[in-house]
Amino acid sequence: xxxxxxxxxxxxxxxxxxxxxxxxxxxxxxxxxxxxxxxxxxxxxxxxxxxxxxxxxxxxxxxxxxxxxxxxxxxxxxxxxxxxxxxxxxxxxxxxxxxxxxxxxxxxxxxxxxxxxxxxxxxxxxxxxxxxxxxxxxxxxxxxxxxxxxxxxxxxxxxxxxxxxxxxxxxxxxxxxxxxxxxxxxxxxxxxxxxxxxxxxxxxxxxxxxxxxxxxxxxxxxxxxxxxxxxxxxxxxxxxxxxxxxxxxxxxxxxxxxxxxxxxxxxxxxxxxxxxxx
Amino acid sequence: xxxxxxxxxxxxxxxxxxxxxxxxxxxxxxxxxxxxxxxxxxxxxxxxxxxxxxxxxxxxxxxxxxxxxxxxxxxxxxxxxxxxxxxxxxxxxxxxxxxxxxxxxxxxxxxxxxxxxxxxxxxxxxxxxxxxxxxxxxxxxxxxxxxxxxxxxxxxxxxxxxxxxxxxxxxxxxxxxxxxxxxxxxxxxxxxxxxxxxxxxxxxxxxxxxxxxxxxxxxxxxxxxxxxxxxxxxxxxxxxxxxxxxxxxxxxxxxxxx
Ligand SMILES: Nc1ncnc2c1ncn2[C@@H]1O[C@H](COP(=O)(O)OP(=O)(O)O)[C@@H](O)[C@H]1O
Ligand SMILES: [Mg+2]
Numbered sequence: 001x002x003x004x005x006x007x008x009x010x011x012x013x014x015x016x017x018x019x020x021x022x023x024x025x026x027x028x029x030x031x032x033x034x035x036x037x038x039x040x041x042x043x044x045x046x047x048x049x050x051x052x053x054x055x056x057x058x059x060x061x062x063x064x065x066x067x068x069x070x071x072x073x074x075x076x077x078x079x080x081x082x083x084x085x086x087x088x089x090x091x092x093x094x095x096x097x098x099x100x101x102x103x104x105x106x107x108x109x110x111x112x113x114x115x116x117x118x119x120x121x122x123x124x125x126x127x128x129x130x131x132x133x134x135x136x137x138x139x140x141x142x143x144x145x146x147x148x149x150x151x152x153x154x155x156x157x158x159x160x161x162x163x164x165x166x167x168x169x170x171x172x173x174x175x176x177x178x179x180x181x182x183x184x185x186x187x188x189x190x191x192x193x194x195x196x197x198x199x200x201x202x203x204x205x206x207x208x209x210x211x212x213x214x215x216x217x218x219x220x221x222x223x224x225x226x227x228x229x230x231x232x233x234x235x236x237x238x239x240x241x242x243x244x245x246x247x248x249x250x251x252x253x254x255x256x257x258x259x260x261x262x263x264x265x266x267x268x269x270x271x272x273x274x275x276x277x278x
Numbered sequence: 279x280x281x282x283x284x285x286x287x288x289x290x291x292x293x294x295x296x297x298x299x300x301x302x303x304x305x306x307x308x309x310x311x312x313x314x315x316x317x318x319x320x321x322x323x324x325x326x327x328x329x330x331x332x333x334x335x336x337x338x339x340x341x342x343x344x345x346x347x348x349x350x351x352x353x354x355x356x357x358x359x360x361x362x363x364x365x366x367x368x369x370x371x372x373x374x375x376x377x378x379x380x381x382x383x384x385x386x387x388x389x390x391x392x393x394x395x396x397x398x399x400x401x402x403x404x405x406x407x408x409x410x411x412x413x414x415x416x417x418x419x420x421x422x423x424x425x426x427x428x429x430x431x432x433x434x435x436x437x438x439x440x441x442x443x444x445x446x447x448x449x450x451x452x453x454x455x456x457x458x459x460x461x462x463x464x465x466x467x468x469x470x471x472x473x474x475x476x477x478x479x480x481x482x483x484x485x486x487x488x489x490x491x492x493x494x495x496x497x498x499x500x501x502x503x504x505x506x507x508x509x510x511x512x513x514x515x516x517x518x519x520x521x522x523x524x525x526x527x528x529x530x531x532x533x534x535x536x
Contacts, residue, residue, distance in 0.1 A: 068429050085432075092433045099426035104448040104525040113444055114434035147529045165434065 011080045014041035015169060015201045016065065021074035023060050034060045036226035038074070044168075047195045047202045049212035051259060052222030052230075053267055058205045059095075061227075062173050065203070066092050078169065087169075091162035095174040097155040101146040107133070108142035111161045118165075132164035133157075135197070136190060152183035156190070163194060169201045177207070185243050188215055192241060209263065213237075213255045214246060221262045224270030231262045313495040322499040330484065335503060338481040341397055342469040342507070345404025349461055353409045354454060357416020358446060367417070378414075382407030382468055386475055400472035400480075407468045408461040415457030419450025452526050455519050462511045470504065481507075 023035040034057040042048050052058050063069040065076060067086040076083040078090065091114075094100040101110050111129040120128070133139050136156040146154050155175055162170055172191070176184045188211060195202050206212050212219045213235060221231040235255060237246060246252055297315055304314040313321065326335060360367050360374075385406050393399040423446065431437075431445050447454075473482030485500035520527075 063429075066429075066433055068432055086435055088435065090433065092429070094426050094429065096426045099424050100430050102427065102430075102444065102448070103529045104451075105444070114436065117434060117436040117440045117444075145525060145528060147525075147532045161434075 013080050015044040015046075015079060016042040016203070017075060017077040017080075018061075018065070019075040021061070021064065021076060022072045023057065023064060023069070024072045025060075033226040035064075037228050038222075040220055040229055040232060042201060042203060044201055045199055046217055047192075047204065047215065048218045048220060049216030050203065050205045050220045050222060051207065051209060051212040051263070052227070053224050053263060053270075054207050055225055056222045056266075057225050057227040058207070058222065059173055061222075062092070062171050062203070062205055066090060066171055068092075089168040091165045091167035091170050093155070093158050093162050093170065093172040093175045095177055097151065097158050097175070097178075098146075100158055101154060101161075103145060103147050105145075106142065107138070107144050107146060107149070107157050110146065110157060111142075111164050114161065114165045128164045128166075129160075132160040135163055135194065136160045150183075152179045152187060155179060155187060159187075159190065159194070163198065166198075167200060169203065172202065172204045174206055175204075176211070184211075189241075189243065191215060209256050209259045210247070213252060213259060214241060214243075219255075219259055221259060221266070223266040230266045231259075233258065311494055313498055317495050318498055318502065321495040322502055325496050325499050326503055334479050334481055334484045337397075337479060338469055338473065339507065341400050341472075341480075342404060342465055345401045345469070346408055346461065346465045348401065349405045349408035349465065350412055350458060352405065353412030353457065353461075354416050354447075357413045357454070358420055358442070358450070360413075361417040361420025361450070362446070374413075378410050382464075383471055386472060390476060395476045400469070400477075403472040404465050404468045408465040411460035411464070412454065412457040415453045415460075416450055419453030420446060422453070423449040448525075451522055455523060459515060459519075462515060463508065466504065466508055466511065 018041070019039045021035055021038040022033070024031040024033045038061065050058055050061070060069065064071045065083065067083050067090075078087050081087075101107075102113070105113065108129055111132055112125045115125045115128060130139070130142070133142055136159050138153060138156055138160060141149060141153065141157070146157060149157065158175075176187050179187065191202070191204065192215060194200075204212075204215055206215075216235050218235055219231075219233045220229060221233070222228075223230040233255065237249065237251060237255070301315045304312060307314065360370055382403060386403055389399045389402055389406075393402060427445060427449065431441050436444065469480075470482035470485070473480035474486050477483040481500060481503060485497055485504075488494075488497035488500060
């Protein structure tokens with residue numbers, strides 16, 4: 001292992017390392033094995049999508065990586081350092097945007113709050129929040145309350161909050177599952193744009209196959225619970241993506257068919273084979 | 279009719295009707311126990327606009343305010359502590375249920391012995407009753423804090439006082455204020471009761487004194503003073519609540535509309 005590299009600042013391993021990850025939820029009947037054995041690396045600067053049927057343990061995985069949930073077994077390392085709690089250089093965008101923003105604060109205050117807690121001086125905080133809101137095209141909404149905005153706009157605020165925080169790694173848990181199709185397409189392009197502008201590592205969880213292929217440089221397909229990595233696909237589409245043109249490329253169709261088949265296979269295996277742990 | 283006039287009419291309509299009815303019913307009444315509206319107003323002015331205001335009314339209001347303020351501070355502080363720590367909650371729950379079940383009124387003789395007959399005793403009586411709705415509501419409010427909001431705080435490492443100020447308190451504020459609203463009337467009742475035993479001043483004492491001396495219109499006018507204090511409290515509460523919970527009412531309106 002690379003325990004001895006921890007003290008060396010120039011770490012050249014993957015940004016994120018997941019190895020042999022297992023998660024058993026304690027339940028009244030002895031425990032539910034949500035994740036059996038997950039192993040994958042995410043190199044710095046990659047936009048990786050994780051796709052899997054609902055109930056596959058995607059949220060569980062993300063919460064373990066975010067340090068919000070203790071794992072049962074396995075290795076979880078960020079930049080070569082064991083993840084024991086929420087890491088400083090990580091931000092999370094949750095699916096439930098309506099519950100992740102604080103309704104008692106204006107949009108501006110919501111975006112600024114993590115910076116305030118981190119001790120960033122007021123002037124810089126203001127500037128970074130304004131810049132981030134600008135990046136998600138919400139420059140004028142700073143004085144509003146989150147509940148005065150539409151769902152898509154609220155999720156953009158949550159993204160702005162993450163962007164203003166300037167994380168190295170951004171985790172997104174089905175962030176667009178609850179918005180309408182048009183807004184969703186816009187938000188997908190927004191994620192691609194921010195990823196390119198900031199050069200950060202993004203782990204994007206979705207249950208939508210098209211979305212995973214359109215967004216990602218790579219798609220990690222999860223099986224149904226108890227979860228393992230079903231497939232790991234490199235998305236060799238051009239870096240400049242466009243909702244219409246990219247989606248009509250023959251390669252796009254091939255990739256989405258492939259992912260689709262893998263997920264079907266995962267579901268079929270779940271029905272016949274796997275037995276939940278006691 | 280403008281909206282303002284209509285609202286005012288709604289607000290004052292029923293009280294006015296009741297006063298009219300009372301006036302009509304007592305026009306040629308000789309009932310010793312029920313004064314006419316006119317009598318009551320003159321008695322009210324004569325009785326309370328004078329030294330009694332300074333000796334009885336203000337000190338009572340002062341003790342009530344002190345008692346309520348203490349109840350709010352202590353109730354919220356302990357509520358947040360108990361609500362935040364599951365172990366503490368499990369430990370204290372039976373004890374709290376027991377103490378809460380004891381009517382604060384029976385504490386009066388005990389507190390008289392322990393503390394003596396003074397302002398402190400009266401304030402403690404008020405606190406001992408008014409604290410419960412605030413404490414229990416705060417505990418519930420803290421416990422019910424949204425999981426996603428908590429996770430959000432955790433991922434952005436918003437901790438300690440920041441977390442208290444920007445998550446815990448605002449998230450629990452609708453519940454806390456619901457508790458405070460209940461406490462206001464409990465506090466008023468206990469203010470009166472605490473002054474009925476062994477006191478020589480205060481609203482509660484004065485009202486009982488009038489009653490014992492068959493000064494019936496004066497007694498009624500004292501009850502009117504209590505009613506006005508209650509009304510004043512609820513007006514102040516509403517103004518404060520509107521301010522603090524502006525976001526909450528806005529949010530609820532949006533949720534109802536969708
Ligand atoms: N706190 C919990 N206790 C027990 N089981 C849970 C808990 N959270 C999630 N699960 C179970 O773990 C599985 C994976 O859940 P989740 O990670 O939310 O899946 P996904 O996000 O892929 O839809 C589900 O079957 C779910 O019922
Ligand atoms: Mg999920």
